[in-house]
Amino acid sequence: MTLSVSGLSAVRSGRTILFPTSLEIEPGARIGLVGASGSGKSTLGHALIDTLRAQGSCVAHVPQSPDEALDPLRRMAFHWREAETALGLPHDADRQQALFRALKIETGDLRKRPWGWSRGMQQRFVIAMALIGAPNLLVMDEPTSALDPIVAARTMVLLEDYLAARDTALVLITHDLGLAAGRVTRLLVMNAGRIIEDRPTSELLAAPRTTQAASLCAHRNWLALPC
Numbered sequence: 001m002t003l004s005v006s007g008l009s010a011v012r013s014g015r016t017i018l019f020p021t022s023l024e025i026e027p028g029a030r031i032g033l034v035g036a037s038g039s040g041k042s043t044l045g046h047a048l049i050d051t052l053r054a055q056g057s058c059v060a061h062v063p064q065s066p067d068e069a070l071d072p073l074r075r076m077a078f079h080w081r082e083a084e085t086a087l088g089l090p091h092d093a094d095r096q097q098a099l100f101r102a103l104k105i106e107t108g109d110l111r112k113r114p115w116g117w118s119r120g121m122q123q124r125f126v127i128a129m130a131l132i133g134a135p136n137l138l139v140m141d142e143p144t145s146a147l148d149p150i151v152a153a154r155t156m157v158l159l160e161d162y163l164a165a166r167d168t169a170l171v172l173i174t175h176d177l178g179l180a181a182g183r184v185t186r187l188l189v190m191n192a193g194r195i196i197e198d199r200p201t202s203e204l205l206a207a208p209r210t211t212q213a214a215s216l217c218a219h220r221n222w223l224a225l226p227c
């Protein structure tokens with residue numbers, strides 16, 4: 001089912017940081033939300049999550065850093081159970097094993113606390129947790145910026161392999177066109193609280209229409225990046 005939202009907006013401290021925005025997201029869509037820092041990407045991501053959840057859709061969120069999702073004082077097993085409980089699901093060892101295999105974290109010791117796992121494994125664990133409820137949409141906000149480029153690329157490949165057979169749509173929020181370019185088919189460019197371009201990735205990269213999109217395309221050699 002296509003996910004549809006309209007009139008998303010946000011005002012903070014009397015300032016409009018997200019102007020009324022509508023979006024349609026097809027099942028299995030791969031969408032990149034790019035733009036300069038402060039353009040409103042995370043604000044739109046949160047508004048999208050809140051609104052779709054209020055409509056009854058299962059939407060999962062992967063934050064920028066595993067630190068935002070994992071309590072350093074709690075064991076990994078606790079986090080997993082909490083995520084299941086929050087979704088109203090009983091513990092399911094088979095589901096857990098399947099997700100751990102998909103994200104290649106089977107060797108992780110669930111009795112350890114987050115700092116007993118590498119950051120790359122922590123972030124894969126957070127992504128696996130986000131998939132517990134078989135969401136309609138996964139919103140990832142700078143999901144690999146805390147990882148080195150090789151680990152980041154491997155993590156995205158594992159996730160893409162897992163999602164390939166499913167209808168889960170993906171919104172990848174990033175200011176890094178290098179990360180988005182090879183993995184999304186549609187790019188939304190934000191500037192000052194508005195989507196200023198919404199086009200197929202290849203078209204936008206070949207001929208950006210706005211100066212903001214042109215500067216994102218030009219600011220680095222994104223084709224040469226590993227992720």
Ligand SMILES: Nc1ncnc2c1ncn2[C@@H]1O[C@H](COP(=O)(O)OP(=O)(O)OP(=O)(O)O)[C@@H](O)[C@H]1O
Nearest residue numbers: 012013017035036037038039040041042043044175
């Ligand atoms: N709670 C808040 N109160 C006041 N202003 C806010 C608040 N949250 C965000 N803003 C402002 O809204 C604008 C958009 O912020 P947002 O975090 O959505 O940008 P972003 O595109 O995700 O940036 P980044 O790439 O740095 O993560 C920024 O100017 C930010 O300072």
Ligand SMILES: [Mg+2]
Nearest residue numbers: 041042043141
């Ligand atoms: Mg942000």
